[in-house]
Amino acid sequence: MRILHTADWHFGRTLEGRERRQEQAAFVDELCVIADERSVDLVLIAGDVYDSVNPPAWAEELFYEALERLSKGGQRGVIAIAGNHDQPERIRAAAPLAHKQGIVLLGLPKEAPIVDQDDHERHAERAHVVAGGPSWLEMALPGVDHHAVVIAMPYPSEARLKELLSESFTAEQMQQAFSERMEALLAELAKAFRPDTVNLVMSHLFVMGGAESESERPIQIGGTSVVPPAAFPKQADYVALGHLHRPQKLSETPLVRYSGSPLAYSFSEAGQSKAVVLVDAVPGQPVQEELIYLSSGRPLTRWKATEGIAQVERWLAEGRDAGSWIDLELHVSDVIDPAEFQRLRKLSDDFVKIQRVLVKPERESEEEQAQQEELGGLQPEQLFRRFYERKRGVQPDPQIVELFSRLMAGPQEETQESEAR
Template identity: 50%
Template sequence: MRILHTADWHFGKTIEGRDRLPEQAQFVEELCDICEREAVDLVLMAGDVFQTPNPSAAAEELFYYAIDRLSANGTRGLVIIAGNHDNPDRLVAPAPLAARNGIVLIGRPKDEIHFSANPSGSPVANRVKVVQAGYSWLELAIPACGETAVIAALPYPSEARLRELLSQSTDDPEMRKAYNGQIAHIFQQLAAHYRPDTINLAMSHLYVQGGEMSDSEHQIQVGGAYSVDPQCFPRSAQYVALGHLHRPQAVPGSPVPARYSGSPLAYSFSESNHKKSVVLLEASPSQAVRIQEIPLSSGRPLVKWIANEGLPQALQWAEEGRAANAWIDLTIHTDAVLTMEEIATLRRMHDGIVTIRPVLPEMDQQLSKQELSSLPLDQLFIRYFERQKGGAKPDDELVKLFLELAMDEADTEDAGNEGEDMAG
């Protein structure tokens, strides 16, 4: 069986307000071409289909187009789980229609997968069929390759979506221990459905300890409470397909092959050096899987420009057409705050410039940690604001509001600590 692993599409995500749906549509076409070229039998999509729980109509339209193409009229299997960005109920709303084409949508952990042995109402020999299923697992028969796959499919397993309190303690190590125990228990139960004559797979959307993060992922662990030990994965799985981290990577310390496929596009400038890809597997029952990364070429690259010689250097780069098809994060070392006209000129000359960050001489003077720790809170906020806004200073009302919010947060923490002391 030839299996493709992908994740973290984030349809509808923008970059500084710039629409990226055309790039995401380009990725869909590339993904479908890969599936055709590589004769893929089964696609695993490991969560974060959308950027928000309430995606735009255009983002949903692209999703429906993608799954219709990928299913190849019901002859290719497709299993999709919800990630932390997805609304699990909204994701599975079209499940009755999707099932007619061998598409399985799973929203929450422990959701029971309903199926019909013949959902289309007519016998079609080459259509994918769910032949057995239960809570977060299914057995999928794919006639094109003559094999069946048993898939332990665990959507984003937050405490709320698991519908249970994992620990009475708020102590981070205790919460992590309880969470890991529950994840390991769930996988152990799901792995009970594996058989020697099936291809045995697992998939989930979570953060595994040791994984490399980037700026575009929303943190899904509270402290370290929702970070998962790779030893939680079932040892009888032949492969674990993961979503959440946007850098393609293998999971260190896993007892079985486990990988993040990564996002198909670079979604933050911290990913500008990522080589985006999908994972292709060749699997047979009771055999080690063969793993291949297939590079992706879709989307505009993300590039950082640092104009150490000031505005003229940045204008020259834009006039030369440097990185013409890229999104640009521009830092300019300058002696004066840029005017609105200068900023508008830069953007006219290169429509891909999404961030312009002037750095003034005084901003180049770095303070030590000890010096920073001695500054009053309002001065720390002012320095941060100036660095983010290219030297512009916050007005007095904004500083006052920040200090009020900081005091409210401190009071809340003190009240919590007093409650714990009284309980002790």
């Protein structure tokens, strides 16, 4: 059985107001080509299909188009679950229609799939669910001798699990309670695993030890929704996760992996390679995995121009990082004229952010330091004379200087007079 693991599509997401629709559509094209060329039997989409609970209409259309193309009329199985960004009802809304094409859509953690109750031999030419219950299913796939048993756990918050772990726990106690509950729940569901099936877990959660980035919306408060890798059942052949956007492996036994997002969604992901995971699995044997790197998304790049606008113009003329979205940090020694700043913005449509950093010349800094040292050795009266001259342009009258001196010494003199009395 060949499985393709992907997650965190975030359809509808923008980058500092820049729409990513074209890149997301290109990803769907690339994913479908990979599925066809590598003869994939089952696709796992591990949550965060959309970027918000109310995505734009084009994002929903793109998701349904992707499901249809991936399933190939039921020749390939597809299972998609809701992540923390998704509205569960929106993900599962099309389930009654989708299951006829070998597609399973689950929105809530304890949701049960639609099971084909009639003659399974009649469905042999398409992927179909032969058994299932809350949070698990068994799927038959065309041309594959063995079935897949999948624990499918959409984002399991307390609210979505409809379980109240405690009203009075500390964050540490909540962490322990959540980990224990998830481990017990997964262990109970793993009773559906069999030696003659490919046994899979898919979920959308934060696993301890995972590397985060700025583009992920936190799903834990004080660590109360974190799960250790040991919580996953040892009988699982592969654990397909969503939520973290960097591709990463967290455990070998069982093999626990995040596929990562298909596009870089913040500049904290600049330089990261994006991928999907191809898994070959046979019952009773170790799985073989392969990261397939994607090329459909535009790279995110950070520029640090320490020589001003002229350096930026030179880089653009050289074609540096062509086709990338650019976060520009521009070092300047003085305020930029608004017209010049607008001209800079128009130099390239690839500039997503331009941050100006005011840097004082080194010589000026040395002069200021020397001046500070000089002022530090002056008496208050001398400092007052300099301040008055700088503000008024003339030397202060002796009477003003005397008044300043009396004000400075006033409290001390009053104390001395009181002690004398």
